[in-house]
Amino acid sequence: MRVVVAHTEDPDVDGAIDEIAEAGRAGLDGRAPVAALVYAGIGMDHAGLLRGIAKVWPGLPTIGCTTDGECSSTLCFSEDSAVVLLLTGEGLRVRTSVAQGLAADTAGTVRRAVGGLDGQAAPPLMIALGESLNVSGAGIVSALNACVPASTTVVGGTAGDQWKFSKTYQFHGDRVISDGVALMAIDGDLEVSVGVESGWKPIGRRARVTRSKGNLLYELDGKPAMERFRAWFGGHTLPSPEHPFAVFEEGAEDSYLRAPMPLDPDDGSIVCAGDIPEGAMVQVTEAGRDQILDGARNAMRQAVALYPGDQPSGMLLFSCAARKQVLGTRTHQEIEALAEVAGGTLTAGGFYTYGEIGPLRPGAHASFHNETVVAALVGS
Structure with a gap:
């Protein structure tokens, strides 16, 4: 070949x-x-x-x-x-x-x-x-x-x-x-x-996806997803692809990444660049260019x-x-x-x-x- x-x-x-x-x-x-x-x-x-x-x-x-x-x-x-x-x-x-x-x-x-x-x-x-x-x-x-x-x-x-x-x-x-x-x-x-x-590594504690639909993440640990996100990052911080979510599906050892978009919907959800299933655990990640x-x-x-x-x-x-x-x-x-x-x-x-x-x-x-x-x- x-x-x-x-x-x-x-x-x-x-x-x-x-x-x-x-x-x-x-x-x-x-x-x-x-x-x-x-x-x-x-x-x-x-x-x-x-x-x-x-x-x-x-x-x-x-x-x-x-x-x-x-x-x-x-x-x-x-x-x-x-x-x-x-x-x-x-x-x-x-x-x-x-x-x-x-x-x-x-x-x-x-x-x-x-x-x-x-x-x-x-x-x-x-x-x-x-x-x-x-x-x-x-x-x-x-x-x-x-x-x-x-x-x-x-x-x-x-x-x-x-x-x-x-x-x-x-x-x-x-x-x-x-x-x-x-x-x-x-x-x-x-x-x-x-x-x-990817190079991104999980930081902090995991949260369970308690409500989602397709690529819309509505609730983490029973609370609005954006509220949970801002509890981690503070203030009026918008989600960013610089800190994607590591997604651990139930029963799976491996994880994959989902990039959150820098949007602030009125319903407190987080819009991601891919589906996130309910019941999965997610964890914020970080990485520098190196x-x-x-x-x-x-x-x-x-x-x-x-x-x-x-x-x-x-x-x-x-x-x-x-x-x-x-x-x-x-x-x-x-x-x-x-x-x-x-x-x-x-x-x-x-x-x-x-x-x-x-x-x-x-x-x-x-x-x-x-x-x-x-x-x-x-x-x-």
Whole structure:
């Protein structure tokens, strides 16, 4: 297996296609690609980009989405760019599917997408890229878990639009849609490992979620959630992604993060960037920029330690837009930190998401994350 990355910052779609074709052909070295992942800034000509890729590699199974930032092992971190990951390898079998209608029927739409994979509902690896606005990312993942066995490693993220929260897009072939989920199933001679880490650490005591609905947190320990939050932080402090909640579901040893939004609803609730179930325990977390970068390193260390083969061919990266917001001018150091642990030569590509998808441990179903790095190593 080989993973090839082409990353262009050319704002002109024809120039971008030329760069992608040149870098892709050079990396493929005569091999035929079997799949493409395309991540692009919200301001690009997405339809033109996809048509151009289809012209260079006709019939190539392709999925992708818009982002909050793009990253690769060639240009590190960028915005308003396009990253194309090309996968090639003898014996790899790839199917893709897409379905629209998540806002009206999340579970049904996901079932249709999985059903469109022509029987490949239990491959070693599935990549899921979905809508993020007016749709529950946790709901997408829950629906996937109901259709796909835990033996399938599911990774991915929800689309972004550079912190505008206005409109995001998903790609399938040369189609550009919204309110959809695009899936890629990869079967055959494939080895996969995943590292999931954030860098944020819990502080203080835990509180029980006594009332919630979706991503709205109404009560903690029987009191209004905002009142409880301000008892911890004081005054008229607004919640912030800088202090996400660690969520411990009943009976679970692991936790995942939920980013609170800086809003102050009249009903005393806290709006989060993902669902929080009633009965779960939550704990406020904290981290500085150095700790966030250490989280990226630890995600890669996990993936390397769990990789079942000798040498991975590449890395699929999904990091959080909120991490980018907190890291600011140090965002590029996250990509450098991952490369540092990987040895500096691993081909990598990915994007900054509005929610990350990946399992907390091997053999587990995927979880939906905020403010987290999901690093997936692939090879054969």
